[in-house]
Amino acid sequence: MDLSFLKDIFHNQFVRYIFAAFAGALVLYLRNRVRRLEYVVHHERIASSSIDPIFGSIQATWQGNPVSNLYTSRVELTNDTSRDFSEVIFKVYSGDTILLTERTEIIGTPRIVEWSPAFKQLMFVQPGGTPTQQQYDIYNKSREYKLPVFNRGQKIAMTYLTAIPPSASGPGVWVDIEHKGIKVEYIPPGPRIHGVPQKAAIGFGLAISAVTFLIFGMYSPDPWLTAFVCIFVGLFAQSIGAIVYRVLKLLKAIVLH
Incomplete structure (x- = not known):
C-alpha cells in the first residue's frame, strides 16, 4: 500500500496554514463562548x-x-x-x-x-x-x-x-x-454510544466518514486502499465518532484549563 500521499498532504504548506488558522479560531471561540x-x-x-x-x-x-x-x-x-x-x-x-x-x-x-x-x-x-x-x-x-x-x-x-x-x-x-x-x-x-449521546456520535462519525472519503478519494493512488478505508470507517462510524467526541472534550478541557 502506497501511503506516501498522506505525507504529501501533511507537508503541504497551504494545508498547514489552513489548519493553524482553524485551530486558532477554534480555541478563541471556545474561550469566549457561553x-x-x-x-x-x-x-x-x-x-x-x-x-x-x-x-x-x-x-x-x-x-x-x-x-x-x-x-x-x-x-x-x-x-x-x-x-x-x-x-x-x-x-x-x-x-x-x-x-x-x-x-x-x-x-x-x-x-x-x-x-x-x-x-x-x-x-x-x-x-x-x-x-x-x-x-x-x-x-x-x-x-x-x-x-x-x-x-x-x-x-x-x-x-x-x-x-x-x-x-x-x-x-x-x-x-x-x-x-x-x-x-x-x-x-x-436516549441511547448512548460509549457514554456519548447517539446523535452526537452519529454526527461526528458522518463528518469523519466524509472527510476520509474526500482525502483518500482525492489523493490516494490505490483505489483498493480507498475502498477498504472508507468501508472500515463507515462500518464503525458511530464508535469512531464517539471516540473523537470524547477526545475533543478532553482536549477542550486541557486547552481551556
Missing part, C-alpha cells in the same frame, strides 16, 4: 387512579386529595464544561405538572442543593401558621436553588413527587438559569 450546562429529566409512574364499576376502583391520594397520576421526576444537572462556577442561582419549573415533595443531592457528596435566600423568604411561614394560596401556587409550580460552588465535572440531582391532570400525556419539568456566561440545554433521554 458555557452550556446540560440537564436530563427522568419520569417514572408510581401510581394512578382508575374507576371500574365491575372489578373495583383504584384511587391515589396526596394528603387526602385524589390525584389521577403520580410520578417521580428526577432532574440531573451536570457541569460538563471546563470551568468552575460560583453563586449559581437556577430555577426548576413546570407547566401543568404539580411539584410535590422534593429531595436534592450533590452527587458524590453528603451535601444537598438548598433553596435560594429569596425563595426561602418567599416560602417562609410563621411557626404554627399555614402557607398562603400564593405560596402553594408557587411551590407547586417551581423551586429556586442556589449553588455556592458548581465545580467542573460535578452533577446535582433534584427528585420530586409529581402529579399531572388526566388530560396530560406525561409530566413536564424544566430548568432555567440566569447567570453570566451560562445557559442550560435539555438533553432528551
Whole structure:
C-alpha cells in the first residue's frame, strides 16, 4: 500500500496554514463562548387512579386529595464544561405538572442543593401558621436553588413527587438559569454510544466518514486502499465518532484549563 500521499498532504504548506488558522479560531471561540450546562429529566409512574364499576376502583391520594397520576421526576444537572462556577442561582419549573415533595443531592457528596435566600423568604411561614394560596401556587409550580460552588465535572440531582391532570400525556419539568456566561440545554433521554449521546456520535462519525472519503478519494493512488478505508470507517462510524467526541472534550478541557 502506497501511503506516501498522506505525507504529501501533511507537508503541504497551504494545508498547514489552513489548519493553524482553524485551530486558532477554534480555541478563541471556545474561550469566549457561553458555557452550556446540560440537564436530563427522568419520569417514572408510581401510581394512578382508575374507576371500574365491575372489578373495583383504584384511587391515589396526596394528603387526602385524589390525584389521577403520580410520578417521580428526577432532574440531573451536570457541569460538563471546563470551568468552575460560583453563586449559581437556577430555577426548576413546570407547566401543568404539580411539584410535590422534593429531595436534592450533590452527587458524590453528603451535601444537598438548598433553596435560594429569596425563595426561602418567599416560602417562609410563621411557626404554627399555614402557607398562603400564593405560596402553594408557587411551590407547586417551581423551586429556586442556589449553588455556592458548581465545580467542573460535578452533577446535582433534584427528585420530586409529581402529579399531572388526566388530560396530560406525561409530566413536564424544566430548568432555567440566569447567570453570566451560562445557559442550560435539555438533553432528551436516549441511547448512548460509549457514554456519548447517539446523535452526537452519529454526527461526528458522518463528518469523519466524509472527510476520509474526500482525502483518500482525492489523493490516494490505490483505489483498493480507498475502498477498504472508507468501508472500515463507515462500518464503525458511530464508535469512531464517539471516540473523537470524547477526545475533543478532553482536549477542550486541557486547552481551556
